[in-house]
Amino acid sequence: MREMREMREMREMREMREMREMREMRGGPAVRRxxxxxxxxxxxxxxxxxxxxxxxxxxxxxxxxxxxxxxLAGGLRAGVVPLRLVRAPAELLVRHMGLLFVPSGVGLMxxxxxxxxxxxxxxxxxxxxxxxxxxxxxxxxxxxxxHG
Numbered sequence: 001m002r003e004m005r006e007m008r009e010m011r012e013m014r015e016m017r018e019m020r021e022m023r024e025m026r027g028g029p030a031v032r033r034x035x036x037x038x039x040x041x042x043x044x045x046x047x048x049x050x051x052x053x054x055x056x057x058x059x060x061x062x063x064x065x066x067x068x069x070x071x072l073a074g075g076l077r078a079g080v081v082p083l084r085l086v087r088a089p090a091e092l093l094v095r096h097m098g099l100l101f102v103p104s105g106v107g108l109m110x111x112x113x114x115x116x117x118x119x120x121x122x123x124x125x126x127x128x129x130x131x132x133x134x135x136x137x138x139x140x141x142x143x144x145x146x147h148g
Contacts, residue, residue: 037088037092040090043085044072044089047069049068051065051066051070052067052068054067
């Protein structure tokens with residue numbers, strides 16, 4: 001008897017979920033989510049272009065996309081950019097990040113001869129920059145832990 005009641009409840013829950021999904025497909029929440037995602041993506045792209053503009057105008061040796069990420073972090077921290085607006089498009093980009101490396105991989109294959117000729121300086125620079133990043137992050141983490 002108890003098993004039958006549980007099966008009936010499970011069937012009712014499944015039917016309710018299917019009905020909710022059908023309502024969303026008709027344009028209710030699904031269209032709203034799509035519009036919010038597009039708005040969030042527009043904010044991310046606008047911040048990237050703003051970072052590029054700042055880098056070019058001030059002639060900074062930092063990529064504009066990095067400045068755009070700093071602007072995004074500042075906007076999120078200050079509450080100017082709502083997290084709920086940019087979370088979905090950011091998660092989508094992170095989920096498909098591997099595709100963003102395809103152009104870099106093609107560039108590596110295209111210039112393989114140059115890489116083969118200059119492998120030692122490239123390797124040395126890569127190791128030195130990795131060590132610098134690890135050292136900087138480690139020191140910053142220790143300082144943050146001390147000052148809470």
